[in-house]
Amino acid sequence: MKHIKNIYPKRPSPCNCLNLRRASRAVSQFYDKVLEPCGISIAQLALLRHVELAEKTTISKLAKLMRIDRTTLNRNMKPLVETGLISICAGKDSRTKQINLTPAGRRTIAKGWELWGEAQTAISGYLGDDELTQLTQLLAKLEALAPD
Amino acid sequence: MKHIKNIYPKRPSPCNCLNLRRASRAVSQFYDKVLEPCGISIAQLALLRHVELAEKTTISKLAKLMRIDRTTLNRNMKPLVETGLISICAGKDSRTKQINLTPAGRRTIAKGWELWGEAQTAISGYLGDDELTQLTQLLAKLEALAPD
DNA sequence: ATTATACTTGTGTATATACACTTAATTTCC
DNA sequence: GGAAATTAAGTGTATATACACAAGTATAAT
Numbered sequence: 001m002k003h004i005k006n007i008y009p010k011r012p013s014p015c016n017c018l019n020l021r022r023a024s025r026a027v028s029q030f031y032d033k034v035l036e037p038c039g040i041s042i043a044q045l046a047l048l049r050h051v052e053l054a055e056k057t058t059i060s061k062l063a064k065l066m067r068i069d070r071t072t073l074n075r076n077m078k079p080l081v082e083t084g085l086i087s088i089c090a091g092k093d094s095r096t097k098q099i100n101l102t103p104a105g106r107r108t109i110a111k112g113w114e115l116w117g118e119a120q121t122a123i124s125g126y127l128g129d130d131e132l133t134q135l136t137q138l139l140a141k142l143e144a145l146a147p148d
Numbered sequence: 149m150k151h152i153k154n155i156y157p158k159r160p161s162p163c164n165c166l167n168l169r170r171a172s173r174a175v176s177q178f179y180d181k182v183l184e185p186c187g188i189s190i191a192q193l194a195l196l197r198h199v200e201l202a203e204k205t206t207i208s209k210l211a212k213l214m215r216i217d218r219t220t221l222n223r224n225m226k227p228l229v230e231t232g233l234i235s236i237c238a239g240k241d242s243r244t245k246q247i248n249l250t251p252a253g254r255r256t257i258a259k260g261w262e263l264w265g266e267a268q269t270a271i272s273g274y275l276g277d278d279e280l281t282q283l284t285q286l287l288a289k290l291e292a293l294a295p296d
Numbered sequence: 297a298t299t300a301t302a303c304t305t306g307t308g309t310a311t312a313t314a315c316a317c318t319t320a321a322t323t324t325c326c
Numbered sequence: 327g328g329a330a331a332t333t334a335a336g337t338g339t340a341t342a343t344a345c346a347c348a349a350g351t352a353t354a355a356t
Contacts, residue, residue, distance in 0.1 A: 015264070016271050016283070017179045017190050022215055023287040024172035025343075026294035031165045042165050043312065060334060067170055069314050074336075076312065095321045095334040116163070123164050126293075131286060135164070138283050139171040141275070146174035173313075191342065208304060217344050222306075224342065243304040243351045 020142070027123070034119040038111040040085075042119075045112045047076055051086055051101050052109060058096040067146065080105070168290070175271070182267040186259040188233075190267075193260045195224055199234055199249050200257060206244040215294065228253070 013019055031042035040048070050066050051057070059077075063070040077099070080086045085105035091098040101109075124132050161167055179190035188196070198214050199205070207225075211218040225247070228234045233253035239246040249257075272280050 013194075014268075015190075015194065016268060016280070017175050018194050019284060019287040019291070020168070020172045020175050021191070021342095022294075023290040024168045025216070026291045027165050027168050029295075029344090030293045041311075042163075043169070046161075046163065046166050058334075068173070068312090070335080071315080071337085072313050079311070091334090093322070093334080097335070120162075120164060123290075123293075127286070127289070131289075132164070134282050135286050135290075136167060138275070138279060138286070139167040141279075142171040142271075142283075143167070143174045145178045145271075145274075146170075147177075169312095177314085189341075206304075216342090218305080219307085219345080220343050227341070239304095241304080241352075245305075 030123070031116070031119045034122075035112055035115050038108055038115055039083075040080075040108060040112060042116070043076065044080060045109070045116060047073070047080065048085060048101065048105055048109050048112070051099055051105070056098050056100060058091055058098065060096075062099060067143070178271070179264070179267045182270075183260055183263050186256055186263055187231075188228075188256060188260060190264070191224065192228060192233075193257070193264060195221075195228065196233060196249065196253055196257050196260070199247055199253070204246050204248060206239055206246065208244075210247060215291075 013022075028042055035042055035045060038045075046066070050062060054062060054065055057065070059074055060070050063073040066073060068076075077086060077088070081088060083104075084102055085108055087100045087102050088097050089100065090096075127135065161170075176190055183190055183193060186193075195214070198210060202210060202213055205213070207222055208218055211221040214221060216224075225234060225236070229236060231252075232250055233256055235248045235250050236245050237248065238244075275283065
Protein backbone atom coordinates (compact mmCIF):
# COMPACT_ATOMS: atom_id res chain seq x y z
CA MET A 1 0.00 0.00 0.00
CA LYS A 2 2.87 2.31 -0.78
CA HIS A 3 1.69 4.85 -3.29
CA ILE A 4 -1.97 5.22 -3.98
CA LYS A 5 -1.26 6.96 -7.27
CA ASN A 6 0.03 3.73 -8.74
CA ILE A 7 -3.34 2.13 -8.20
CA TYR A 8 -4.42 3.61 -11.51
CA PRO A 9 -1.43 3.51 -13.80
CA LYS A 10 -1.95 4.61 -17.34
CA ARG A 11 -2.76 1.30 -18.83
CA PRO A 12 -4.07 -1.09 -17.92
CA SER A 13 -6.28 -0.35 -14.96
CA PRO A 14 -5.95 -2.65 -11.96
CA CYS A 15 -9.64 -3.41 -12.30
CA ASN A 16 -10.28 -6.56 -14.27
CA CYS A 17 -13.78 -5.43 -15.00
CA LEU A 18 -12.75 -2.08 -16.37
CA ASN A 19 -10.11 -3.67 -18.56
CA LEU A 20 -12.71 -6.00 -19.97
CA ARG A 21 -15.18 -3.23 -20.61
CA ARG A 22 -12.59 -1.12 -22.36
CA ALA A 23 -11.43 -3.96 -24.55
CA SER A 24 -15.03 -4.80 -25.32
CA ARG A 25 -15.71 -1.26 -26.46
CA ALA A 26 -12.55 -1.10 -28.53
CA VAL A 27 -13.09 -4.41 -30.27
CA SER A 28 -16.78 -3.74 -30.84
CA GLN A 29 -15.90 -0.46 -32.50
CA PHE A 30 -13.36 -2.25 -34.64
CA TYR A 31 -15.89 -4.79 -35.85
CA ASP A 32 -18.55 -2.13 -36.30
CA LYS A 33 -16.21 -0.14 -38.51
CA VAL A 34 -15.50 -3.12 -40.73
CA LEU A 35 -19.20 -3.98 -40.90
CA GLU A 36 -20.21 -0.46 -41.88
CA PRO A 37 -20.75 -1.27 -45.59
CA CYS A 38 -23.51 -3.72 -44.75
CA GLY A 39 -25.36 -1.25 -42.58
CA ILE A 40 -25.56 -3.17 -39.31
CA SER A 41 -23.48 -3.46 -36.16
CA ILE A 42 -21.72 -6.54 -34.85
CA ALA A 43 -24.41 -6.84 -32.17
CA GLN A 44 -27.08 -6.83 -34.86
CA LEU A 45 -25.21 -9.29 -37.04
CA ALA A 46 -24.95 -11.59 -34.05
CA LEU A 47 -28.68 -11.28 -33.51
CA LEU A 48 -29.42 -12.11 -37.14
CA ARG A 49 -27.05 -15.05 -37.08
CA HIS A 50 -28.73 -16.46 -34.00
CA VAL A 51 -32.14 -16.06 -35.56
CA GLU A 52 -30.83 -17.99 -38.55
CA LEU A 53 -29.32 -20.63 -36.33
CA ALA A 54 -32.48 -21.23 -34.28
CA GLU A 55 -35.07 -20.70 -36.94
CA LYS A 56 -38.63 -19.88 -35.93
CA THR A 57 -37.67 -19.65 -32.32
CA THR A 58 -39.29 -17.53 -29.62
CA ILE A 59 -37.99 -14.47 -27.83
CA SER A 60 -37.18 -16.19 -24.57
CA LYS A 61 -35.44 -19.09 -26.24
CA LEU A 62 -33.44 -16.81 -28.46
CA ALA A 63 -32.45 -14.72 -25.48
CA LYS A 64 -31.26 -17.82 -23.67
CA LEU A 65 -29.30 -18.89 -26.71
CA MET A 66 -27.69 -15.50 -27.06
CA ARG A 67 -27.19 -15.21 -23.33
CA ILE A 68 -28.61 -11.74 -23.04
CA ASP A 69 -31.57 -10.51 -21.10
CA ARG A 70 -34.91 -11.22 -22.70
CA THR A 71 -36.03 -7.61 -22.53
CA THR A 72 -32.76 -6.49 -24.05
CA LEU A 73 -33.28 -8.81 -26.96
CA ASN A 74 -36.83 -7.62 -27.33
CA ARG A 75 -35.64 -4.07 -27.76
CA ASN A 76 -32.65 -4.93 -29.89
CA MET A 77 -34.96 -6.55 -32.41
CA LYS A 78 -36.87 -3.35 -32.97
CA PRO A 79 -34.57 -1.66 -35.52
CA LEU A 80 -34.17 -4.96 -37.37
CA VAL A 81 -37.92 -5.33 -37.66
CA GLU A 82 -38.27 -1.74 -38.82
CA THR A 83 -35.63 -2.18 -41.51
CA GLY A 84 -37.27 -5.44 -42.54
CA LEU A 85 -34.44 -7.83 -41.69
CA ILE A 86 -36.53 -9.94 -39.36
CA SER A 87 -40.24 -10.38 -38.87
CA ILE A 88 -42.23 -11.40 -35.86
CA CYS A 89 -45.52 -13.27 -35.88
CA ALA A 90 -47.65 -15.15 -33.40
CA GLY A 91 -46.41 -18.53 -32.27
CA LYS A 92 -48.47 -21.69 -31.87
CA ASP A 93 -48.49 -21.27 -28.14
CA SER A 94 -50.41 -18.01 -27.89
CA ARG A 95 -48.01 -16.77 -25.27
CA THR A 96 -45.10 -16.91 -27.64
CA LYS A 97 -43.98 -15.04 -30.70
CA GLN A 98 -42.11 -16.51 -33.59
CA ILE A 99 -39.07 -14.73 -34.93
CA ASN A 100 -38.27 -15.09 -38.63
CA LEU A 101 -35.49 -14.03 -40.89
CA THR A 102 -36.68 -12.17 -44.00
CA PRO A 103 -35.04 -12.52 -47.42
CA ALA A 104 -33.49 -9.11 -46.87
CA GLY A 105 -32.21 -10.37 -43.55
CA ARG A 106 -30.55 -13.30 -45.27
CA ARG A 107 -28.94 -11.03 -47.82
CA THR A 108 -27.63 -8.80 -45.05
CA ILE A 109 -26.17 -11.79 -43.27
CA ALA A 110 -24.44 -12.90 -46.46
CA LYS A 111 -22.83 -9.51 -46.91
CA GLY A 112 -22.09 -9.14 -43.22
CA TRP A 113 -20.58 -12.58 -43.04
CA GLU A 114 -17.86 -11.64 -45.49
CA LEU A 115 -17.06 -8.44 -43.69
CA TRP A 116 -17.13 -10.20 -40.35
CA GLY A 117 -14.58 -12.65 -41.72
CA GLU A 118 -12.26 -9.77 -42.52
CA ALA A 119 -12.50 -8.37 -39.02
CA GLN A 120 -12.14 -11.78 -37.49
CA THR A 121 -9.09 -12.58 -39.58
CA ALA A 122 -7.57 -9.25 -38.68
CA ILE A 123 -8.01 -9.85 -34.96
CA SER A 124 -6.80 -13.42 -35.18
CA GLY A 125 -3.71 -12.35 -37.03
CA TYR A 126 -3.13 -9.50 -34.65
CA LEU A 127 -3.14 -11.86 -31.66
CA GLY A 128 -1.68 -15.01 -33.18
CA ASP A 129 -2.85 -18.57 -32.57
CA ASP A 130 -1.61 -19.00 -29.03
CA GLU A 131 -3.00 -15.77 -27.70
CA LEU A 132 -6.26 -16.31 -29.51
CA THR A 133 -6.69 -19.67 -27.85
CA GLN A 134 -5.82 -18.19 -24.48
CA LEU A 135 -8.27 -15.37 -24.96
CA THR A 136 -11.11 -17.62 -25.97
CA GLN A 137 -10.62 -19.88 -22.98
CA LEU A 138 -10.30 -17.01 -20.55
CA LEU A 139 -13.43 -15.30 -21.82
CA ALA A 140 -15.40 -18.54 -21.63
CA LYS A 141 -14.32 -18.98 -18.05
CA LEU A 142 -15.27 -15.43 -17.20
CA GLU A 143 -18.61 -15.69 -18.88
CA ALA A 144 -19.36 -18.65 -16.66
CA LEU A 145 -19.67 -16.14 -13.84
CA ALA A 146 -23.01 -15.07 -15.25
CA PRO A 147 -25.97 -16.49 -13.39
CA ASP A 148 -27.33 -19.53 -15.22
CA MET B 149 -16.67 -15.67 -2.67
CA LYS B 150 -20.14 -16.99 -2.58
CA HIS B 151 -21.24 -15.33 -5.80
CA ILE B 152 -19.13 -17.48 -8.05
CA LYS B 153 -20.82 -20.38 -9.73
CA ASN B 154 -18.54 -22.82 -11.36
CA ILE B 155 -20.63 -24.09 -14.18
CA TYR B 156 -18.37 -23.25 -17.07
CA PRO B 157 -17.54 -23.70 -19.81
CA LYS B 158 -20.32 -22.37 -21.94
CA ARG B 159 -19.40 -22.93 -25.50
CA PRO B 160 -17.73 -19.88 -26.95
CA SER B 161 -18.98 -18.33 -30.12
CA PRO B 162 -16.59 -18.31 -33.06
CA CYS B 163 -16.70 -14.52 -32.92
CA ASN B 164 -13.98 -12.94 -30.82
CA CYS B 165 -16.03 -9.80 -30.46
CA LEU B 166 -19.11 -11.59 -29.21
CA ASN B 167 -17.08 -13.56 -26.71
CA LEU B 168 -15.63 -10.34 -25.38
CA ARG B 169 -18.99 -8.66 -25.15
CA ARG B 170 -20.50 -11.59 -23.31
CA ALA B 171 -17.66 -11.80 -20.83
CA SER B 172 -17.85 -8.06 -20.34
CA ARG B 173 -21.54 -8.29 -19.50
CA ALA B 174 -21.05 -11.21 -17.15
CA VAL B 175 -18.16 -9.69 -15.27
CA SER B 176 -19.82 -6.29 -15.07
CA GLN B 177 -22.88 -7.90 -13.56
CA PHE B 178 -20.69 -9.72 -11.08
CA TYR B 179 -19.01 -6.52 -9.92
CA ASP B 180 -22.30 -4.65 -9.89
CA LYS B 181 -23.79 -7.29 -7.61
CA VAL B 182 -20.92 -7.04 -5.16
CA LEU B 183 -21.08 -3.24 -5.24
CA GLU B 184 -24.81 -3.15 -4.60
CA PRO B 185 -24.51 -2.17 -0.90
CA CYS B 186 -22.80 1.09 -1.82
CA GLY B 187 -25.48 2.06 -4.31
CA ILE B 188 -23.41 2.55 -7.45
CA SER B 189 -22.31 0.43 -10.38
CA ILE B 190 -18.77 -0.51 -11.33
CA ALA B 191 -18.96 1.97 -14.20
CA GLN B 192 -19.93 4.72 -11.77
CA LEU B 193 -17.25 3.74 -9.27
CA ALA B 194 -14.72 3.91 -12.07
CA LEU B 195 -15.97 7.37 -12.97
CA LEU B 196 -15.69 8.57 -9.37
CA ARG B 197 -12.22 7.10 -9.02
CA HIS B 198 -11.07 8.87 -12.15
CA VAL B 199 -12.50 12.16 -10.93
CA GLU B 200 -10.57 11.64 -7.71
CA LEU B 201 -7.42 10.79 -9.59
CA ALA B 202 -7.54 13.82 -11.88
CA GLU B 203 -9.00 16.35 -9.53
CA LYS B 204 -10.62 19.47 -10.91
CA THR B 205 -10.23 18.25 -14.43
CA THR B 206 -12.46 19.03 -17.39
CA ILE B 207 -14.91 16.83 -19.25
CA SER B 208 -12.75 16.28 -22.31
CA LYS B 209 -9.65 15.53 -20.28
CA LEU B 210 -11.50 13.13 -18.04
CA ALA B 211 -12.98 11.40 -21.07
CA LYS B 212 -9.53 10.98 -22.53
CA LEU B 213 -8.23 9.59 -19.26
CA MET B 214 -11.11 7.15 -19.01
CA ARG B 215 -10.92 6.33 -22.68
CA ILE B 216 -14.60 6.73 -23.33
CA ASP B 217 -16.40 9.10 -25.63
CA ARG B 218 -16.75 12.62 -24.30
CA THR B 219 -20.50 12.70 -24.78
CA THR B 220 -20.85 9.34 -23.06
CA LEU B 221 -19.00 10.69 -20.06
CA ASN B 222 -21.13 13.79 -20.09
CA ARG B 223 -24.26 11.70 -19.78
CA ASN B 224 -22.81 9.22 -17.33
CA MET B 225 -22.08 12.05 -14.94
CA LYS B 226 -25.72 13.05 -14.74
CA PRO B 227 -26.94 10.54 -12.13
CA LEU B 228 -23.84 11.18 -10.03
CA VAL B 229 -24.49 14.90 -10.05
CA GLU B 230 -28.13 14.33 -9.16
CA THR B 231 -27.25 12.11 -6.22
CA GLY B 232 -24.64 14.64 -5.11
CA LEU B 233 -21.53 12.51 -5.58
CA ILE B 234 -19.85 14.93 -7.95
CA SER B 235 -20.38 18.60 -8.73
CA ILE B 236 -19.68 20.58 -11.86
CA CYS B 237 -18.78 24.25 -12.02
CA ALA B 238 -17.36 26.65 -14.57
CA GLY B 239 -13.67 26.33 -15.36
CA LYS B 240 -11.18 29.14 -15.76
CA ASP B 241 -11.26 28.82 -19.50
CA SER B 242 -14.90 29.72 -20.13
CA ARG B 243 -15.21 26.89 -22.57
CA THR B 244 -14.48 24.29 -19.93
CA LYS B 245 -16.23 22.92 -16.89
CA GLN B 246 -14.56 21.72 -13.75
CA ILE B 247 -15.57 18.40 -12.26
CA ASN B 248 -15.32 17.99 -8.49
CA LEU B 249 -15.80 15.17 -6.05
CA THR B 250 -18.16 16.02 -3.19
CA PRO B 251 -17.67 14.76 0.39
CA ALA B 252 -20.50 12.31 -0.25
CA GLY B 253 -18.64 11.19 -3.35
CA ARG B 254 -15.53 10.52 -1.30
CA ARG B 255 -17.49 8.52 1.23
CA THR B 256 -19.05 6.47 -1.54
CA ILE B 257 -15.63 5.76 -3.00
CA ALA B 258 -14.39 4.61 0.40
CA LYS B 259 -17.24 2.18 0.75
CA GLY B 260 -17.09 1.12 -2.89
CA TRP B 261 -13.37 0.59 -2.70
CA GLU B 262 -13.75 -2.13 -0.08
CA LEU B 263 -16.46 -3.90 -2.01
CA TRP B 264 -14.51 -3.58 -5.22
CA GLY B 265 -11.61 -5.28 -3.46
CA GLU B 266 -13.83 -8.22 -2.65
CA ALA B 267 -14.95 -8.62 -6.23
CA GLN B 268 -11.44 -8.15 -7.51
CA THR B 269 -10.05 -10.73 -5.10
CA ALA B 270 -12.78 -13.15 -6.08
CA ILE B 271 -11.99 -12.82 -9.77
CA SER B 272 -8.27 -13.01 -9.22
CA GLY B 273 -8.63 -16.14 -7.16
CA TYR B 274 -11.04 -17.63 -9.67
CA LEU B 275 -8.54 -17.19 -12.48
CA GLY B 276 -5.26 -17.65 -10.65
CA ASP B 277 -2.09 -15.63 -11.12
CA ASP B 278 -1.05 -16.94 -14.51
CA GLU B 279 -4.41 -16.57 -16.18
CA LEU B 280 -4.89 -13.17 -14.62
CA THR B 281 -1.63 -11.97 -16.08
CA GLN B 282 -2.53 -13.42 -19.45
CA LEU B 283 -5.92 -11.79 -19.38
CA THR B 284 -4.59 -8.38 -18.46
CA GLN B 285 -2.02 -8.46 -21.24
CA LEU B 286 -4.48 -9.68 -23.83
CA LEU B 287 -7.05 -7.04 -22.95
CA ALA B 288 -4.44 -4.29 -23.08
CA LYS B 289 -3.40 -5.48 -26.51
CA LEU B 290 -6.98 -5.53 -27.71
CA GLU B 291 -7.75 -2.14 -26.29
CA ALA B 292 -4.87 -0.80 -28.32
CA LEU B 293 -7.08 -1.31 -31.36
CA ALA B 294 -9.15 1.68 -30.32
CA PRO B 295 -8.37 4.83 -32.27
CA ASP B 296 -6.10 6.77 -29.93
C1' DA C 297 -8.48 44.23 -35.26
C1' DT C 298 -10.63 40.89 -38.01
C1' DT C 299 -10.82 36.56 -39.74
C1' DA C 300 -9.85 31.83 -39.69
C1' DT C 301 -8.95 27.88 -37.02
C1' DA C 302 -9.02 25.00 -33.17
C1' DC C 303 -11.01 23.67 -28.86
C1' DT C 304 -14.91 22.63 -25.29
C1' DT C 305 -19.18 21.64 -24.39
C1' DG C 306 -24.17 20.52 -25.22
C1' DT C 307 -28.16 18.16 -27.70
C1' DG C 308 -30.69 15.14 -30.83
C1' DT C 309 -30.86 10.66 -32.11
C1' DA C 310 -30.16 5.87 -31.78
C1' DT C 311 -28.64 1.42 -30.06
C1' DA C 312 -27.35 -1.76 -26.06
C1' DT C 313 -28.26 -3.23 -21.58
C1' DA C 314 -31.11 -4.94 -17.65
C1' DC C 315 -34.27 -4.65 -13.49
C1' DA C 316 -39.07 -4.34 -11.62
C1' DC C 317 -43.56 -4.77 -12.60
C1' DT C 318 -47.53 -6.15 -15.34
C1' DT C 319 -50.50 -8.88 -18.38
C1' DA C 320 -51.82 -12.85 -20.73
C1' DA C 321 -51.73 -17.76 -21.62
C1' DT C 322 -50.61 -22.43 -20.43
C1' DT C 323 -49.84 -26.17 -17.32
C1' DT C 324 -50.33 -28.52 -12.98
C1' DC C 325 -52.61 -30.12 -9.18
C1' DC C 326 -56.41 -31.28 -6.39
C1' DG D 327 -63.38 -28.33 -13.77
C1' DG D 328 -61.28 -24.71 -11.30
C1' DA D 329 -57.55 -22.71 -8.45
C1' DA D 330 -52.63 -22.22 -8.26
C1' DA D 331 -48.24 -22.16 -10.21
C1' DT D 332 -45.48 -21.53 -14.14
C1' DT D 333 -44.20 -19.45 -18.40
C1' DA D 334 -43.95 -15.72 -22.31
C1' DA D 335 -44.07 -11.42 -23.51
C1' DG D 336 -44.52 -6.23 -22.95
C1' DT D 337 -43.59 -1.63 -20.61
C1' DG D 338 -41.61 1.84 -17.53
C1' DT D 339 -37.51 3.37 -16.02
C1' DA D 340 -32.68 3.99 -15.94
C1' DT D 341 -27.86 3.62 -17.22
C1' DA D 342 -24.10 3.00 -20.88
C1' DT D 343 -22.54 3.98 -25.33
C1' DA D 344 -21.34 6.93 -29.36
C1' DC D 345 -22.12 9.62 -33.79
C1' DA D 346 -23.57 13.95 -36.10
C1' DC D 347 -24.40 18.45 -35.54
C1' DA D 348 -24.55 22.99 -33.33
C1' DA D 349 -22.96 26.85 -30.57
C1' DG D 350 -19.81 29.35 -27.84
C1' DT D 351 -14.96 30.57 -26.58
C1' DA D 352 -10.14 31.03 -27.21
C1' DT D 353 -6.07 31.28 -29.99
C1' DA D 354 -3.48 31.89 -34.33
C1' DA D 355 -2.88 34.14 -38.72
C1' DT D 356 -2.99 38.02 -41.47
